[in-house]
Amino acid sequence: MSRCESEAIAQARSWINNATATTALTGAGISAESGVPTFRGFAGLWKQFRPEDLATPEAFARHPELVWEWYDWRRSLIAKAQPNPGHRALTDLERRAQSFTLITQNVDRLHQRAGSQSVLELHGSIWQLRCTACHREWSDETVPLPHLPPTCRCGGLARPAVVWFGESLPREAWSRAERAASTCDVFLVIGTSALVYPAAGLASLAHRCGAKLIEINAEKTALSNAADLALTGPAGEILPALLRE
Numbered sequence: 001m002s003r004c005e006s007e008a009i010a011q012a013r014s015w016i017n018n019a020t021a022t023t024a025l026t027g028a029g030i031s032a033e034s035g036v037p038t039f040r041g042f043a044g045l046w047k048q049f050r051p052e053d054l055a056t057p058e059a060f061a062r063h064p065e066l067v068w069e070w071y072d073w074r075r076s077l078i079a080k081a082q083p084n085p086g087h088r089a090l091t092d093l094e095r096r097a098q099s100f101t102l103i104t105q106n107v108d109r110l111h112q113r114a115g116s117q118s119v120l121e122l123h124g125s126i127w128q129l130r131c132t133a134c135h136r137e138w139s140d141e142t143v144p145l146p147h148l149p150p151t152c153r154c155g156g157l158a159r160p161a162v163v164w165f166g167e168s169l170p171r172e173a174w175s176r177a178e179r180a181a182s183t184c185d186v187f188l189v190i191g192t193s194a195l196v197y198p199a200a201g202l203a204s205l206a207h208r209c210g211a212k213l214i215e216i217n218a219e220k221t222a223l224s225n226a227a228d229l230a231l232t233g234p235a236g237e238i239l240p241a242l243l244r245e
C-alpha cells in the first residue's frame, strides 16, 4: 500500500473511531470476493442478460421460467459462497461501534451469514419466496429448486421476494435507512456502482447532512469525486485494514 493510501486509511480509521454513529451501504461488490458475480462488472450477472430482461415484474409475467432459471442459478452460486473478510470486518464494527447501521442492496444474506445482527435489506432476499396469488411469504433455501417455477401451497405461482425495477422498496427498511443516513457522522459506501436509486441517493443524503463520506470500491464511481475519501481496492482487503483496532 502506498504512503498516501496508508495516510487515507489512517484518516478514515480516525474518523470511524471518533464517530458517534456510523452507517454503511453495501452493494454487490462486497460479495465479489466471495465468488458472487456483480451486476455490472466485466463478469457481471447482467452480462448475459439486461436488467430490464429479468429483474422486472413485466419480465416475470412474460417469462416466469426464464426469470426463475436465473434466480435458481444465483441461489446455487450464493449457497456455495462464504462470507469474506469484508463482510466480517463489518460485523466487528457492529460489535464495537457506539452506533452502527448496516444497509445493503444485496439479496444474498452473506452479511447475516458473516454474523451481522441487524441488516436493512433494501432489495429483499433471494432466499425468500412470495406467492403471486395469496401473497404469503416464506423462506426456502433449497438449491436447486425441485421444479421451476415454484408454486405456493395454494397453487399460486411463487416469485422471488426481491425488489424489482419499478417496484417500491420495503417501507420500514427504507425509512430506517434514510434516518441512519441523515443522522450519522460517517457514511461508508462499499462495493456499489451507485447507479440504482433510491438506494444510491443515501450517500449524497448523508453527505448533505454533514457526514464524512468514505467510498470503498475496486474502481472509481459516480460518487468518487464527491466522497471525502475514495479508497480504491478490494473491500475484502480495505475494510479489515480500515477497521483494525
Ligand code: BV8
Binding pocket: 026, 027, 028, 029, 030, 032, 033, 038, 039, 040, 041, 044, 055, 105, 106, 107, 123, 162, 163, 164, 165, 166, 167, 168, 169, 190, 191, 192, 193, 194, 195, 196, 197, 198, 216, 217, 218, 219, 221, 233, 234, 235, 236
Ligand atoms: C423504485 C434486487 C419507485 C433484485 C435490484 C430515481 C429515484 C427512484 C427510482 C429511480 C430513479 N431513477 C431510476 C429509477 C428506477 C430504478 C433505477 O434505479 N434504475 C437504474 C438502473 C437507473 N429504480 C427502481 O426501480 C427501484 N424502485 O425506485 O421504485 C417506486 C416508488 C413508489 C412506487 C413504485 C415504484 C428499485 C431498484 C431495485 C432493483 N433491484 N436488485 C436482484 O438482486 O435480482 S437492483 C441490483 O442493482 C441489485 O440490488 C444491486 O445490489 C443493485 C445495485 O448494483 P450494485 O450493488 O451497485 O452492483 P453493481 O454490479 O452495479 O456494482 C458493483 C460495484 O462493486 C462496482 O462499482 C464495482 O467496481 C465494485 N466492486 C467489484 N468488486 C469489488 C468492488 N468493490 C469493492 N471490492 C470488490 N472486490
Ligand code: ZN
Binding pocket: 131, 132, 133, 134, 135, 136, 152, 153, 154, 155, 156
Ligand atoms: Zn399462495
